[in-house]
Amino acid sequence: MDINEKDKFGLEKTEDHPNYHSLGMPADWPIGNPSMGLVSAPPMGSSPCPSVSMVESFAPSLWIPSTHAQNSGFCDNNVQSSTAASNSLPIGKPVPRPLRLDMGWNPSDSSPKGSGIFLQTGTGVLPPGLSHFPTDSAFIERAARFSCFNGGNLGSMMNTFSAPESLSPYSNTPKGVPGAQIQKSEMNTTEVHMDASLPIDHVSSSRSPMKEPRDKRTSHGAGVSSNESGEPEFSGDGQEEAPNLASAAVDSSSTGLAAKKRKRPCQDMESDQVQGGGLQPSVETAKNNVDTKQKPEQNSSTMATIKSNGKQAKDSSDAPKEDYVHVRARRGQATNSHSLAERVRREKISERMKLLQDLVPGCSKVTGKAVMLDEIINYVQSLQRQVEFLSMKLAAVNPRVDFNVEGLLSKDLLQSRGGPSPAIGFSPDMIHPQLHPSPHGLVQVGMSGIVNPSDALRRAINAQHTSMNGYKEPVPQIPNAWDEELHNVMQMNFGTNPPLNTHELNDKPRERFTM
């Protein structure tokens, strides 16, 4: 689906971890699916939608709990439609659809228990971390509370999401959407830890779906209580979410936000809801990944805490699956996913700048990125100029010294690092012959000029090795491909010369003997 692709694409943008998208998506999918399965598992026979559609339809289904009663009527319709065209079903639906969609799952449940069903089944199906997923009563309350907040924000959310979607006739009804959708979105946030990609399909269809991705993105897990706080956050995220929907920031920020929100519950939500208590342990585990204290921004604090409660369980279970770093908003800093990703990026950049500062000599006193950057550029330029100058010097000096033996020696030195004796033993043999253009003469002449340089060469080689190793760059085993490539490069440089062999050096030293 386009939305999914966008999400994936956005995920790839994460700077932090290139494997975000690969990890985030798969990681999220299973999570989403279990929750989907939660709804669909019991009833799934009616709508065997693919995971994507399932997730999408599931998202809206989460919103329903409060509006469950009305949806029951829709359910039947949904069931039929869902069975018919699973993929297109969730997305194309108008605003009221989301209700239906999730009701579509409900009928399979065979009872309009709504949130209760979701929660209970979800509990069974959700990852272990979410085993203590809150039950429906508190969830419904929060959903109701959540709905109040979403009204103003949903419109903007919808607009942002509807842009990419052609299906969103509801983009123009930002406020029109009933609170039910708000509740729905809230449900989504609390319950489903889905990739942003998942809800995207729904986004166009309704506001709640739009909220959904954000919700899912920001707060995984069941923190229904955090609905209120989550709403303003969602609205804020909505705008940026569309473009960033799939960005890696989603994964990281969602995880981060989730982690952030999870942390809140620990701090603030102790007394809040039942869910908070249940999720505390997961919060703790989630906190381990995060090192920030967060300051709730406006209402988001409570919302975040509540949501994080639910999400923590999910995230803590996600944490081991995902490699990326969970980032939390620090105290006094903005908490939306966009700025979180920005902060992560800035930290990475500053960390790299510090590394560079150590590399470039004389930069320890320099402060500020601009000046530092100038220094780095100057240093690189000076190094490149030095290479040019030294190559000129070597070209001028070269004819005077025979490099054959040097190359040979260096090769011996390199190959027999553990056994310097062979190299040393080799030298006396070389020195043995007389000083005329005989097979050994060349070597001897070279040797005489090199007796001193050989030590220098050894030192140079060793120094280079240590310096290279200092960077923790493993000395690569020469793969055949590289060897050929190097040969190609070198040969091209030298014209039609055959590849240099040390054997050749030994066997045919009489060629081009130069003094």
Next chain:
Amino acid sequence: MSAFHFLRALSQINKTTPKSSLLLRSRRIRHAAYASMAYTAGRSRLWSRALLRRLQRRSRLRYFSSQRTRAVIAPRRLKAVRPRSGEPSRAEALRRLVPGGAGMDYCSLLDETAHYIQCLSSQVQLMQKVVGSISS
């Protein structure tokens, strides 16, 4: 590792073109220096891959070049590095300096720059030692 390759290339240059002009030999030595540096760095680095690609392209052109092609490749057409957002303006200059820098984002550019600086400095040290050992 790179010392070995560089010295091998040096000896090859010495063997093959002892009588060619200083300029030609110095260019070949510079080519060999960069090639051995990139080869040693391995395929895991962006800049080494880009550098090898560039060297291969140039040497291939030079190898097969006629008068006309040489005139064509001589004026280096600098592809304009468009200023990207979210990074300092000086990053463009850095991108031009580091091989393969145009295609990277700023964060990996800094990473590659660090590694490139390390390899460059070690290569310079090696060449200085070779020159010192030869001239002593």
